[in-house]
Amino acid sequence: MRGFRWTAAACLSAASFLACGQSVDFRQAYAMALSADPTWAQARAQARADQEERALGRSGLLPTVQYRYNRGRNWTESRSSNLFGEVTQDYRYNSYSSGFTLTQPLFDAAAFAQYREGAARAEAAGFTLARARQALAVRVLQVYTDVLYAEEALGLAEAQARTLHEDARRSERYVAGGEGTVTDSLEIEARLGLVQAQEIEARDQLRDARNALRAVVGPNLGEAALAPLDARAMAALAGSPQPLAQWRDTALGSNPELAAQRRLLEAARQRREAARAGHLPSVRLYARKQLTDSNAENQIGQRYDTNTVGVEISVPLYSGGRTSAASAQALAQQDVAQHKLEADTRAMLDDLERQYNLLASSERRIAAYQRAADAATGRLKATRRSVLGGERTNLDVLDAERQRVEALRDLARARYDNLLAWLTLRWQAGVLEESDVSAVGMLFLAPPSSVRAASGVSPRAGG
DSSP: OTTOOOOHHHHHHHHHHHHTTOOBOHHHHHHHHHHHOHHHHHHHHHHHHHHHHHHHHHHTTSOEEEEEEEEEEEEEEEEEEETTEEEEEEEEEEEEEEEEEEEEEEEOHHHHHHHHHHHHHHHHHHHHHHHHHHHHHHHHHHHHHHHHHHHHHHHHHHHHHHHHHHHHHHHHHHHHTTSSOHHHHHHHHHHHHHHHHHHHHHHHHHHHHHHHHHHHHOGGGTTOOBOOOOGGGGGGSOOOOSOHHHHHHHHHHHOHHHHHHHHHHHHHHHHHHHHHGGGSOEEEEEEEEEEEESOSGGGTTOEEEEEEEEEEEEOOOOOTTHHHHHHHHHHHHHHHHHHHHHHHHHHHHHHHHHHHHHHHHHHHHHHHHHHHHHHHHHHHHHHHHHHHTTSSOHHHHHHHHHHHHHHHHHHHHHHHHHHHHHHHHHHHHTOOOHHHHHHHHGGGOSOOOSSOOTTOOOTTTOO
């Protein structure tokens, strides 16, 4: 993966921030995930294992050296006949055999195919690891923004609950003074109960979101605050100026997952070649040095020092149908790899187009939600003034407050979705680099505020 490096200094920076009790931003969370995420650790371990496929395949082309040693005690009874009858002789002796054998393949089609298969699998492992590292950045952004969104949703629910408490007390005073109605009071109480239930649900969702974040970045996160999104800085991220067709071409040529699957398809082809090679002869050169002492009944008491060099030709004649079955199985596995490549390509292109369209419409969608939030806030203020003038009722205020909260919540979600689409589009295209992660991280550098505005709006929800 081009340019995708992360230094140990980033991890130390994240650890120092936690030690000082400061907030954690996106880049620090990503650095923590690089050392703590079990999925990423699993991917690295799997890559190390798969990289050995190259050496395993190459071993079939290299010489092998074997040493054998044998020492035994023998009891032999020999019977023979002569003019005087049968003669029996007993021998008790020690035997000894020791030797080295070196073998070098000269022609072995199966071994050559297995080497090419191992090389293809090792290359696929590299692409898969690159894909996993890119995916880690996307996963961290997903869980990070889920926490921020859950915090905003909780903040809005808490602010709405406080407002309804004030409305309920005011309504009670109006009823006591003969200026309000019991119906309005009951409506406020009903709406308050609903909002309190939503507040409880929001707390549960925030807890779940933080647990999901800790599962990726590690337990050291604790309850550290997260740096919020600076919505005003989002304009610094370019949208998707390239046409969709260009993004598709880039993805087809650069996506590591597709590159890995292509190498696995090549590995499947080579496995088929290795299976078909079971019908071909093999030629090996061998050299042997052997020392023996009384190694057979007719060599008792004799020592031999033998050096041998030769060529061995092995011609398969019949293996019970094993070679044909292995070839058919390998062909089917090659078809599986081909179909998986096609399925992965279609799924990737579908998601690429989805992220492209989401990103292309994000600016308009965010602007629309911002207008809706501004209008809802203005409507709420106007409705409150109308209530004082007797033109509106408390029910109208409750409805305006509900619309305002929904608009602010939708605005926050749209901003996070836009950011996630920006990063995911590059991930699917296979061009996600450290500079992209840094660009996203720059949007989360503002220090979080622990004090919400008097209106009850979280600083992350506002424009």
